[in-house]
Amino acid sequence: MVGWAIALHGGAGDIPIDLPDERRIPRETALRNCLDLGVSALKSGKPPLDVAELVVRELENHPDFNAGKGSVLTTQGTVEMEASIMDGKTKRCGAVSGLTTVVNPVSLARLVMEKTPHIYLAFDAAEAFARAHGVETVESSHFITPENIARLKQAKEFNRVQLDYTVPTPKVPDNCGDSQIGTVGCVAVDSAGNLASATSTGGYVNKMVGRIGDTPVIGAGTYANHLCAVSATGKGEEIIRGTVARDVAALMEYKGLSLTEAAAYVVNQSVPRGSCGLVAVSANGEVTMPFNTTGMFRACASEDGYSEIAIWPNN
Amino acid sequence: MGGWAIAVHGGAGIDPNLPAERQEEAKQLLTRCLNLGIVALRSNISAIDVVELVIRELETDPLFNSGRGSALTEKGTVEMEASIMDGTKRRCGAVSGITTVKNPISLARLVMDKSPHSYLAFSGAEDFARKQGVEIVDNEYFVTDDNVGMLKLAKEANSILFDYRIPPMGCAGAAANDSPIQMNGLPISIYAPETVGCVVVDGEGRCAAGTSTGGLMNKMMGRIGDSPLIGAGTYASDFCGVSCTGEGEAIIRATLARDVSAVMEYKGLNLQEAVDYVIKHRLDEGFAGLIAVSNKGEVVCGFNSNGMFRGCATEDGFMEVAIWE
Numbered sequence: 001m002v003g004w005a006i007a008l009h010g011g012a013g014d015i016p017i018d019l020p021d022e023r024r025i026p027r028e029t030a031l032r033n034c035l036d037l038g039v040s041a042l043k044s045g046k047p048p049l050d051v052a053e054l055v056v057r058e059l060e061n062h063p064d065f066n067a068g069k070g071s072v073l074t075t076q077g078t079v080e081m082e083a084s085i086m087d088g089k090t091k092r093c094g095a096v097s098g099l100t101t102v103v104n105p106v107s108l109a110r111l112v113m114e115k116t117p118h119i120y121l122a123f124d125a126a127e128a129f130a131r132a133h134g135v136e137t138v139e140s141s142h143f144i145t146p147e148n149i150a151r152l153k154q155a156k157e158f159n160r161v162q163l164d165y166t167v168p169t170p171k172v173p174d175n176c177g178d179s180q181i182g183t184v185g186c187v188a189v190d191s192a193g194n195l196a197s198a199t200s201t202g203g204y205v206n207k208m209v210g211r212i213g214d215t216p217v218i219g220a221g222t223y224a225n226h227l228c229a230v231s232a233t234g235k236g237e238e239i240i241r242g243t244v245a246r247d248v249a250a251l252m253e254y255k256g257l258s259l260t261e262a263a264a265y266v267v268n269q270s271v272p273r274g275s276c277g278l279v280a281v282s283a284n285g286e287v288t289m290p291f292n293t294t295g296m297f298r299a300c301a302s303e304d305g306y307s308e309i310a311i312w313p314n315n
Numbered sequence: 316m317g318g319w320a321i322a323v324h325g326g327a328g329i330d331p332n333l334p335a336e337r338q339e340e341a342k343q344l345l346t347r348c349l350n351l352g353i354v355a356l357r358s359n360i361s362a363i364d365v366v367e368l369v370i371r372e373l374e375t376d377p378l379f380n381s382g383r384g385s386a387l388t389e390k391g392t393v394e395m396e397a398s399i400m401d402g403t404k405r406r407c408g409a410v411s412g413i414t415t416v417k418n419p420i421s422l423a424r425l426v427m428d429k430s431p432h433s434y435l436a437f438s439g440a441e442d443f444a445r446k447q448g449v450e451i452v453d454n455e456y457f458v459t460d461d462n463v464g465m466l467k468l469a470k471e472a473n474s475i476l477f478d479y480r481i482p483p484m485g486c487a488g489a490a491a492n493d494s495p496i497q498m499n500g501l502p503i504s505i506y507a508p509e510t511v512g513c514v515v516v517d518g519e520g521r522c523a524a525g526t527s528t529g530g531l532m533n534k535m536m537g538r539i540g541d542s543p544l545i546g547a548g549t550y551a552s553d554f555c556g557v558s559c560t561g562e563g564e565a566i567i568r569a570t571l572a573r574d575v576s577a578v579m580e581y582k583g584l585n586l587q588e589a590v591d592y593v594i595k596h597r598l599d600e601g602f603a604g605l606i607a608v609s610n611k612g613e614v615v616c617g618f619n620s621n622g623m624f625r626g627c628a629t630e631d632g633f634m635e636v637a638i639w640e
Binding site: 091092093095097098116117118119120121122123124125126128129204207208209210211212213217218219220223236237240241242243246247250251254255 | 405406407409411412430431432433434435436437438439440442443499500534535536537538539540544545546547550563564567568569570573574577578581582599
């Protein structure tokens with residue numbers, strides 16, 4: 001099977017099955033719109049790197065996902081965004097962390113990759129670099145949504161590090177389970193087998209200021225080479241330890257597993273239950289979207305006509 | 316086979332014109348650090364503790380590019396980063412943008428042991444350091460006269476290379492009598508990485524690894540390299556412990572440290588084969604080196620660069636400190 005393919009995610013986590021319509025529908029609609037955007041771009045011959053970037057930009061702009069606008073807040077009520085991007089053919093990559101005013105972190109990551117001799121810029125320096133390049137910046141308040149202010153308050157009240165998608169309930173049970181997670185990402189491949197991956201996030205609710213997660217760490221949250229492109233989401237600390245994105249490719253390369261087998265192996269064996277999901281495409285146009293959490297906001301499509309938009313497991 | 320093993324490095328990619336006294340100083344430092352590690356291992360100190368104490372010694376000594384003696388940013392300040400990983404359970408900690416913490420590797424360890432996160436940077440990391448009560452010094456403490464001189468040379472020779480509006484290219488202004496060898500596209504006489512690292516397997520077969528650096532001379536503030544990135548500069552698993560040094564971009568793209576373990580785990584290669592494989596196949600046009608130990612008590616160094624400051628020792632009495640091939 002050879003042809004283009006694309007997959008994107010809006011975060012894996014403990015997404016409650018009874019997620020109310022007013023929270024579920026806007027996200028499903030956003031996934032559909034982003035998928036359509038990505039598919040049109042691929043069909044019109046845009047390189048996968050451009051496609052991954054433009055889809056992630058769209059997800060960053062959407063306030064219901066934990067990236068760009070709608071990012072979760074640090075313990076000080078501020079926003080610190082991070083992103084990375086990787087081109088499979090050349091293995092060039094770019095990453096940014098600690099952004100507070102840059103409207104599209106993924107595009108800044110791309111700029112770091114293309115316009116500097118470095119791979120990764122962070123905090124004040126990354127912000128200064130953005131301004132020097134005339135990248136779009138806004139007041140930090142632009143990124144902060146009332147939902148996230150409420151999430152932070154709730155997390156502080158329960159005094160634990162928590163990720164996204166907590167549905168505020170009057171009483172949270174003691175074993176409310178794993179913290180919830182959110183990130184956005186996109187992987188794409190064209191019919192020539194060129195691959196690319198991009199991931200972007202606001203991080204953890206109530207995270208320590210200066211905390212860096214898996215998203216900007218090449219090999220953890222993002223990876224692409226000549227075999228596949230991967231974008232992961234979940235508990236950053238577990239994804240870093242598990243070198244999740246790299247491991248999918250490594251299993252294909254070193255153990256000869258297929259994309260689906262490799263991705264399933266990583267999600268089931270390399271990281272704890274409830275911690276991780278990923279989307280991946282292969283040079284052959286295959287797609288896989290495994291996760292070991294309650295759900296993962298996801299969508300994919302391939303040239304053979306298959307497409308899917310989903311939140312919970314399919315069975 | 317079996318028993319403890321330790322390796323240390325002070326950077327891959329060395330100026331072939333490095334003065335003899337400096338080469339001698341380097342070997343003495345490596346020997347001293349190895350001995351520190353050996354004494355600790357003989358007292359049954361665990362791999363992760365040995366890695367930390369050896370790297371602290373390397374950071375404290377001003378010779379290599381870590382802690383005191385770190386390369387300077389474009390503003391003449393020091394910004395350090397480090398990471399540490401405990402193979403058992405693959406716990407890890409990393410820090411970047413450190414400016415006042417005397418021993419960044421210990422802060423990375425605290426991130427691993429005492430915070431809910433794996434990686435802290437800049438002001439957040441500095442705040443955490445103060446809360447943890449680690450030793451704090453002024454940024455000037457880390458700055459050495461040697462490096463002030465180096466920064467001046469770097470600026471004179473290479474100012475154009477750090478203007479990010481201009482694509483990276485070989486340095487046109489390199490001094491005529493300097494070696495033509497380059498690392499990161501820059502003359503090695505000025506830009507030798509000299510990152511430090513240590514890998515250990517203890518008597519129980521537990522592996523650990525750590526890496527610490529001031530980064531690239533004349534670097535942009537806020538620039539992060541491979542040293543604090545788990546899977547790139549540092550990695551440890553049940554199989555091995557790895558610390559890398561060299562061209563940061565090449566190491567990150569290759570996920571070099573992770574790949575040593577991955578080929579052992581997924582291809583069944585032994586440590587020597589794994590190191591040979593990644594150095595040969597994963598670096599493309601990049602230059603780098605690494606040190607690695609296995610849970611079987613083996614130790615291997617590998618590099619495709621012009622030399623690597625290194626030392627290694629095993630329980631059966633083997634010991635070697637070297638610079639060139």
